[in-house]
Amino acid sequence: MIRSEKTEYLRTLYNFSCGYCGVTEADTGGYLTRDHFKPLTKGGRNSIDNMVYSCAHCNQSKGDYFSDDHQERLLHPLHDNLAEHLHRDEDGFYHPSSTLGAVYVRVMNLSRTPYKCST
Numbered sequence: 390m391i392r393s394e395k396t397e398y399l400r401t402l403y404n405f406s407c408g409y410c411g412v413t414e415a416d417t418g419g420y421l422t423r424d425h426f427k428p429l430t431k432g433g434r435n436s437i438d439n440m441v442y443s444c445a446h447c448n449q450s451k452g453d454y455f456s457d458d459h460q461e462r463l464l465h466p467l468h469d470n471l472a473e474h475l476h477r478d479e480d481g482f483y484h485p486s487s488t489l490g491a492v493y494v495r496v497m498n499l500s501r502t503p504y505k506c507s508t
C-alpha cells in the first residue's frame with residue numbers, strides 16, 4: 390500500500406477519530422497522524438497492523454513508549470477493551486479503573502485538558 394492508502398484505511402478503521410483519546414478529525418479540523426504502536430526504534434514494523442490513527446497530542450505523548458510487561462504494557466485501542474480499564478467523565482477527562490488503565494492515562498498524558506471543539 391502506498392502512504393495515502395494506508396492513511397485512508399486507518400481513517401476508516403478508526404472512524405475518523407484518534408484511537409487513543411477519541412478526538413475526531415472534526416474536532417481538530419484536519420487529518421490526524423499515524424502512530425506506530427510498537428515504535429520503529431523498538432523493532433516495530435512499518436506495516437498497517439502496527440499503526441494507530443492518532444491525534445498529534447497522543448502521538449507526541451506516547452513517544453517511543455513500548456512495553457511487553459503485562460503490568461506496564463500500553464492498551465491497544467483495537468485489541469483491548471478500553472472501557473474496561475478507564476472511563477471518561479462528563480468534562481472529558483479520563484480516569485483509570487485498572488493498573489493498565491493507569492499506565493495508559495500516564496503514558497498518553499490523558500490528564501491533560503480535553504480537546505474542546507472550537508466551533
Ligand SMILES: [Zn+2]
Pocket residue numbers: 407408409410411412443444445446447448
Ligand atoms: Zn488522541
